[in-house]
Amino acid sequence: MLLNAVIIVLREVIEASLIISVFLAFSQAINRSRLWLLLGLALGIVAAVVYALNIITVSQWFEGVGQEVVNASIHLLLYLVLLLFMVLASSRQLSQYQNILIAIMVMGVVLASSREGSEIILYIHGFVSIPELFKSVILGGAIGAGIGISVGVFFYYLLVNLSTEKGMKLGYILILLVASSMVSQAIQLLIQADWIISQYPLWDTSNWISERSVTGQLLYALIGYESTPTPIQVMAYLSSIIIMVTLSSLAYFGSRKLNS
Numbered sequence: 001m002l003l004n005a006v007i008i009v010l011r012e013v014i015e016a017s018l019i020i021s022v023f024l025a026f027s028q029a030i031n032r033s034r035l036w037l038l039l040g041l042a043l044g045i046v047a048a049v050v051y052a053l054n055i056i057t058v059s060q061w062f063e064g065v066g067q068e069v070v071n072a073s074i075h076l077l078l079y080l081v082l083l084l085f086m087v088l089a090s091s092r093q094l095s096q097y098q099n100i101l102i103a104i105m106v107m108g109v110v111l112a113s114s115r116e117g118s119e120i121i122l123y124i125h126g127f128v129s130i131p132e133l134f135k136s137v138i139l140g141g142a143i144g145a146g147i148g149i150s151v152g153v154f155f156y157y158l159l160v161n162l163s164t165e166k167g168m169k170l171g172y173i174l175i176l177l178v179a180s181s182m183v184s185q186a187i188q189l190l191i192q193a194d195w196i197i198s199q200y201p202l203w204d205t206s207n208w209i210s211e212r213s214v215t216g217q218l219l220y221a222l223i224g225y226e227s228t229p230t231p232i233q234v235m236a237y238l239s240s241i242i243i244m245v246t247l248s249s250l251a252y253f254g255s256r257k258l259n260s
Contacts, residue, residue, distance in 0.1 A: 005123075005140025006147070011217045012119050013148025016112035018178055018222070019082070021152040022171040023105040025159035029167065030094060032102060040106040044113025051114060052121040065193035071115065072193070075186035078111040082179040083244055086172060090248040120145075176244055181224030183240040187233045188226065201228035 020037065027034045051058070051070075059067045085104045088097045120141065127137045155174065159167040190196040206227035209216050219225035226233060 003140065005137045006144040007214055007217045008123055009120055009141040009144030010148045011144075011221045012116040013145050014151055014218065014221045015178060015181070016109075016116045017148045017152030018155060018174055019108055019112050021156040022159065022174050023085075023108065024156050025167060025171055026089060026101075027105070028160055029164060030098060030101075032098060036102050036106050037109060040109025041113055043106075044110045045117055047110060047114035048117030048121060051118040052125070055118075055122060062193070065195070068189045068193035069195065072186040072189035072195075074111055074115045075182040075189070078108065078115070079179050079182040079186070079240060081108045081111060082175050082182070083247065086175055086179075086244055086248045087251045089168075090172075090252040091254075172248070176241060177223050179244060180237050180240045181220075181222065184224030184226065184229075184233055184237045187230075187236045191230070191233075196232060199230040199232060202231055202234055204228050 024034055024037060027036070055067065057066075058070055059065075062069045081104055085101065085108065088094075088101055088104070091097065094101075124137055124141055127134045159171055161167075162170065187196060191198050204227060209219065209225070209227065211217070211220060211225070211227050216225060216227070224237060229237075
């Protein structure tokens, strides 16, 4: 149970941790205060607690699949927020968009921390009535959270110690991977809710990397790894990457022409 708690909490924390690390590094790159992080985290924690406390009511929405639909909506909204961040941050006219970018980063932190935080709260709450397991779950959760936060801290210092150009490129790659993962997870949730028709998987890599393993869970958090992805999941994942790269490139080269 200790290892399961470590893996589950790590998976939830690392997604939000990576997003926050990129946002913090970007704030430093444009010389803006990072106090917005405290606002985003505070709002996210409140939202996570409210969501977790009302999960029974939420689950009854949409004919009993409310939790899946709401979680999928949060994932898709977070993808849109990250997409908007990428497009505006790619522009060479950053001075015009700095306040908007701060608001976007706050929204991204709120969505990420509320989604992942509510999952952690619900997971731990499930063991409150089982004293013999509760302590190991709390300990495992603390270890998982510590590792996840450490990964975020590592990437933050990596990003700020690289040259501005290299740091921005690495940050964009991380955002691209996490954002595409959000779309893949949203599709999987909608399949579970029967809002999207289930299909036969395109392949099965569970013998190589099991989704239940530490590696599988880390890849799930980082790139939305699925050992048995359906065609629509793969299509949505690739489409999300193409859309993000295309719009960011248009913003970059468009602003470059305006400056020339």
